[in-house]
Structure formats: structure tokens, C-alpha cells
Amino acid sequence: MSTLVPQGRRPQRLTIGRIGVYAFLLTAALFFLLPLWIMVMTSLKPMEEIRLGNIIALPAAMTFEAWSKAWSSACTGLECNGISVGFWNSVRILIPSVILSIIAGAVNGYALSFWRVKGANVMFGVLLLGAFIPYQVFLYPLVRIFSMTGIYNSLTCIVMVHVIFGLPTMTLLFRNYYAGLPIELFKAARIDGGGFWSIFFRVILPMSTPILVVATILQTTGIWNDFIFGLTFAGRENLPMTVQLNNIVHSTQGERAYNVDMAATMLAALVPLVVYFVSGRWFVRGIAAGAVKG
């Protein structure tokens, strides 16, 4: 018989259930880490070693040659300037698209939740509907419209497309976040003499940091990973990194350079990866903050 008197903290015991939970978590982590491991290993090996077929093994003769080739001299069709061209194209598309779509979404969300515009709910409904229609439906009409106005195949064109398609999600995000802010704050600002823009910039925007971070993450990863809009609207001069990557991987002649493909892929994935690592904490917090009330 145990004479242990229950007092203070209850003792922790390692039960079978707990072991099972850890085992499952470990397997799941391994499952998702394995492809990354193979990619990194392959990119660091010379082709002779890859041909041996030990895809999981550590490289015997580690080399960064594939990485530098992928960045500056891999062939994307006829040109052989590596994926760096695409990287800078993507950056030039990304920065204005992210900034403009967030501004548009924030102003929209602010107007919809605070200013009680006539028909606001109908407008919001229509906007949301837009978010659920497959993009492919819009492609052809948009191409026609842009080519008629003469801005088809340009940086302006692709930025506009990203801003337009980002609007529903951005508006939803900001509207829900602003719905959670006390309406009395807005009333107080109106009595203090604030107008539409002064309340937005002086009172509401300074309180929007968490949702601004979330919006930046969503838009950055979304726009960076985009393929179809870039291919359709950007024009030959401005093709984003994703399109260039596809060209590198699919247009090799002779032996397939697996190490270069892997290195190029990882270079293309770098930006969203960094964004997640740097701001993961904010991301979770902001999603929760925006989702609670709506």
C-alpha cells in the first residue's frame, strides 16, 4: 500500500497515451522534413555523386557550385543568366503589389465597418463572392481589357492584377479586425472633429499593427508564389521567379542537372520561408485577433 499523501503538485507520469502522442508528432515532423533534407543534400552534391542514387546520404564532396550556377548561369530557355533575373523581377512586382493591396484593403475595411456606407453589406457580399470565383474565369476577359487599354504585358499590368485579386481577402481581413475595435473610439474621434482620413490615419491605423503584419505575410507569400498571373500578365521582360524556375527545370538539354534544379527551387522558396520564420508569432496572433469577431 502506498502511503503517499496527496499534496501540492500532482506527480507527472509517462503514460502510454503520452508516448503515442510524442511518437506521432515525431513521425509527422520527419515526414515533412524529409523532402527538404533530400533537396538540401542533392543541391550540395556534384552530379557524379547524385548518379549513385543515395539520395538521403550526406554529400561526400560538398560543393556550392550548383547554387551559384542556379543563381547566375542556369539556362531559362535561350538565355543563360540563372534565376537571379527572375528574383529581381519578383521583387519589383512584389513591393508595389503588397503595399497597394494592403492600403486598399485597409481603407475598404475601415469604411465598411465604421462608416456605415449605404449598401455596405451588399458591396461586401459581392466582393466576397469575387474571392470564391476561380481565377481562370477572369483570365481571358482581363487579357482583352488590358490589351485594349494598352498596358498588357507590363509591370503596371501585373501589379494591378495582384491588387485587384488581393482586394477581397484584404478587405475581409481588415473589416473583421476593425469590427473587433470598440465603436465608441470612433464616435469619440468624430466628436473630436476627425474626418474620414484623419480618423483613419491618426486613430485607426496606429492600432492596426497586428493585422498589418498578417496582411503583409499573406500578400507577400501569395504574390511571391504566384505563377499563372505572372505568366499571363507580366510580359517577357518581367517574368517572376516562379516562371523562371519552371523554365530552368523543364528546358534542360542533355543530362538533367538535379543539383541545380534543387538549388534554384530553394532559392525561389527563400522569401516566403524567411517571412514565416521572422513573423510566425505575429501571424498566429493576428489571425486570431482578426477571426474572433466578425
Place this chain on the structure above:
Amino acid sequence: MSTVSVRDVTVAFEAVQVFDGLSLDISEGEFIVLLGPSGCGKSTLLNAIAGLLDVAEGQIWINGKNVTWEEPKDRGIAMVFQSYALYPRMSVRENMSFGLRMAKTPKPEIEKRVARAAELLQITPLLDRRPDQLSGGQRQRVAIGRALVRDAAVFLFDEPLSNLDAKLRNELRVEIKRLHARLGKTTMVYVTHDQIEAMTLADRIVVMKEQKIQQIGTPDEIYHRPANLFVAGFVGSPQMNFIKGRLENTGEGLSFLAGDRRLSLSAYPFATAPSAGQEVVLGVRPEHLEIASDGTWPGFKVDIVEPMGADTVIWCSDPVGSVQVRTTGSRKAMPGESLTLHVDPSQVSLFSAETGERL
């Protein structure tokens, strides 16, 4: 002259009509309290006066000017909210000066007014703090300060003390009253569901229920001469005792009769001509029931005794209906004890059982 005048105002939310032709006149320097249970429309009325809500019909006048179509900032009002509504990213000083900065007031003037308001509310040491570094009471003080610097003719308070604990509420209540006295000619419109706040602060109370004004009067009138059963029951704690019965003609005039209990009403100031046999409700405040050795109504049995320090509330039961008696704190009573109660007919209220209106 009245500073605030609400004339025949109708407010509608989409299809639902909130007010229908509501009118109210408030004189300069008056402290008006809008009192009622939640959902009675008191906050809606305040928002309509502030211009935060569009009226569907009617007019709103402030300081002799028709402001029905004016923006809130142009109405010469200041407002204090229940949730304080301080701008979280600004310091106390910036919070208080925000309105003046929006109006492009010269800097020295802003500083002067903020300093004066801070002095008045004793928040000068807090001026450089942020709202999240303040306690609830301090936050509400800052919110009042923000209203104060606007130098408005009319102050609107929307349940300003409801988020505070009981002790702070009492302190700030006194302070608001002191502020009103010190500002002199400032009109205050104050919304609350707390009848103690209403009784202590108001020059006149407007009791509302279901979007309608039930009674407008001084705290004294509201308490001692409630216009109907709702007002009588809503104001006063413990609640007024209601006893159902009917009027009967006896030799020396009308009497109230409930079961075998009887009360002569010859001293009662009837507002309308009553008729014998009419069904009525007799209202008696707990403090107007006196425990006497020889009184009108003998034989009440003590149910529960609630000692509250300064006074004691005794719950008595009787086949006719149970009543609460408020007596001094020193009066001891035991459950089961039999009491004789004395009722002063000049202190009671009589209501029609049918309409609930005062007779």
C-alpha cells in the same frame, strides 16, 4: 432659454422605429439624467443629440441653433463614454488635445486648456502616460478631461461609471457633481440605468421605458410622486411595496380595501377623480411603513431580516401580500415575530390597476 431641445424626433434603424415623435427640452446649466433599463432607448436618444445617429424626422436644437444636419463636432458638445474610448496609441496629453489639434487651435491655447482641465481633475502627474498604464478610475478621469478641454456648452455622458467598481463609482459620482457646480452654466445630459446615480446627480430625471418617456421631474417628484407603476417600481431600493385592492366608499370618504385591511384615503391628494369600486394598486415605500405599537395594520409576520448597518430591511408576509419595511439599524426583529404597521395615507401612491397610471 433651453440649450438642448429635442423636437418630435423619430429615429429608425432600417425598418424598426425606435422613437416616434419624442420631445424634450433642457434648460441652460441643467443636469438631466436619462434613466431606464437597458434597451429603453436612452443611449439612442443621447447619440441622436450628439449627431452620431441620423434622425428620420424632427429637429434637434442646441444653443438656439438647429443642428439636425450638423456634424457632431459642430454641435458644441462633448461626450464621455462607458468604455472610456481613449485613443490607445496616444499619451494622456495627446488624448486630451486631440480635438483641439483637429480644430487647428494655436499651441499655447491648447496647452493652457489641457493644463487647466488636468488641474481640475487632478491628473496633471499622468499627462505623459499612456492609457494602458492607467487604472479604470484614472482612465475615466482622462476621458472627462478630454471632454472638458473642448469648452462645450453641453456635456453628454453615456453610462460613464458603469465599468467602475462600487467605491470608485461613488467617488467619481461626487466629482462629476462637483464639476457641474464649478462649471456653472454647462448643461449635462447623463445616461444611466443606476437609480442612485440618477437621484443624486440630477436636477431633473427623465425616466424612459420601451422608447417612451414615462415621467420627467425632479428626483423628489420622481421618488415621491411616481407617475405610473413602472416609475414607482424602477426607482427606489428596496423596491416600493405594491398591494392590490380596490376603492370603497365609507362614511368619511374613500378608503382602500385589500382583504380585511383598510386605509382611509381622505388625506390622499387625488390627481384624477376616482370612483368607488375601482381596482387599484397601493404603493408604499418601505421607509413609510412604520412599526408601531398601535397602528393601522396589525398582525404582519416577520419573514427575513436584512441588517444593512445604517438601516434594517424587514420582509413581512401577510395573506394580502408581502411587504418590505425599512427601519433604523438599531431595530432588532426575529423571524416569526408579529408586527403592527402604521401607514401614513399622505405618503402613499395609488395607481389604477387597469392602466398603471397614478390616480
